[in-house]
Amino acid sequence: MSFLTAADLAFGYRGAPVGRDVTLSVARGEVLALLGPNGCGKTTLFKTLLGLLPPRGGRLLLEGREVAAFTRAEFARRVAYVPQAHGATFPFRVREMVLMGRASRIDTFATPSAIDRQAADAAMETLGIAHLADRLFPEVSGGERQMALIARALAQEPAMLVMDEPTASLDFGNQARVLERIADLSRSGLAIVLSTHDPGHAFACAHRVALMKGGRVLATGSPQEVVTAEALRGLYGVEVAIAYMQGAGRHVCVPTLTRNEKERDS
Numbered sequence: 204m205s206f207l208t209a210a211d212l213a214f215g216y217r218g219a220p221v222g223r224d225v226t227l228s229v230a231r232g233e234v235l236a237l238l239g240p241n242g243c244g245k246t247t248l249f250k251t252l253l254g255l256l257p258p259r260g261g262r263l264l265l266e267g268r269e270v271a272a273f274t275r276a277e278f279a280r281r282v283a284y285v286p287q288a289h290g291a292t293f294p295f296r297v298r299e300m301v302l303m304g305r306a307s308r309i310d311t312f313a314t315p316s317a318i319d320r321q322a323a324d325a326a327m328e329t330l331g332i333a334h335l336a337d338r339l340f341p342e343v344s345g346g347e348r349q350m351a352l353i354a355r356a357l358a359q360e361p362a363m364l365v366m367d368e369p370t371a372s373l374d375f376g377n378q379a380r381v382l383e384r385i386a387d388l389s390r391s392g393l394a395i396v397l398s399t400h401d402p403g404h405a406f407a408c409a410h411r412v413a414l415m416k417g418g419r420v421l422a423t424g425s426p427q428e429v430v431t432a433e434a435l436r437g438l439y440g441v442e443v444a445i446a447y448m449q450g451a452g453r454h455v456c457v458p459t460l461t462r463n464e465k466e467r468d469s
């Protein structure tokens with residue numbers, strides 16, 4: 204049963220349409236990855252899924268109800284957004300940042316309760332960052348910040364996460380750790396929609412992939428079905444090699460660089 208459904212969705216900005224005819228759905232326990240070149244409309248689509256931009260056409264349903272019919276607090280108790288971790292200016296402690304995820308569950312003039320603090324602590328524990336609680340958010344590393352932003356979203360106790368390039372600007376180790384957490388979170392029953400620029404990450408954590416170009420979804424299906432060399436050539440204009448890697452237990456995808464092709468063929 205689908206948790207979020209977009210049907211023939213058109214989206215964009217006032218006077219600047221970005222995409223249309225987008226039909227997508229994500230169920231609880233499922234990870235849907237959006238793959239597409241820079242500027243194809245992923246972030247604009249996310250803003251629309253999050254109710255921050257009104258749909259320009261089509262339908263957008265959360266638990267079978269129009270997203271526009273939810274109050275912001277009702278929506279935030281169901282769906283949490285994980286932005287990219289760059290740029291951190293406010294000198295909050297990591298614990299305070301994570302506690303902000305409770306905003307939709309705290310009355311306007313009330314202070315966080317013991318339950319709110321426990322939820323924030325539990326979220327930091329889940330993400331393995333409890334030891335960072337008293338550090339200043341702008342002073343922890345990019346990977347730690349990304350984990351703190353995911354913890355903030357989890358403290359919200361949502362049923363769904365929308366994650367904008369959750370592995371962008373992370374080192375090799377932190378990318379792997381974030382991908383593992385995403386897989387764990389979907390196993391725990393969350394619906395997850397994420398965007399990524401690495402097709403290999405779709406094989407690593409997604410159940411379904413949507414290929415986007417020019418504001419349209421070109422194909423949707425399992426990673427094995429839709430992440431093909433031909434499809435990636437069409438999306439990005441580069442040649443790639445895709446192969447099952449025994450030791451990793453999944454497919455991997457690498458661009459075949461002209462220099463390597465010459466060496467291979469010589």
Ligand SMILES: Nc1ncnc2c1ncn2[C@@H]1O[C@H](COP(=O)(O)OP(=O)(O)OP(=O)(O)O)[C@@H](O)[C@H]1O
Binds near residue numbers: 219239
């Ligand atoms: N506030 C805005 N007003 C008008 N057009 C915008 C606005 N923000 C983005 N756009 C345009 O919408 C289109 C899609 O941008 P969007 O940021 O959604 O792409 P994206 O797929 O997320 O790109 P990237 O992978 O580079 O993050 C682009 O042509 C962009 O210039």
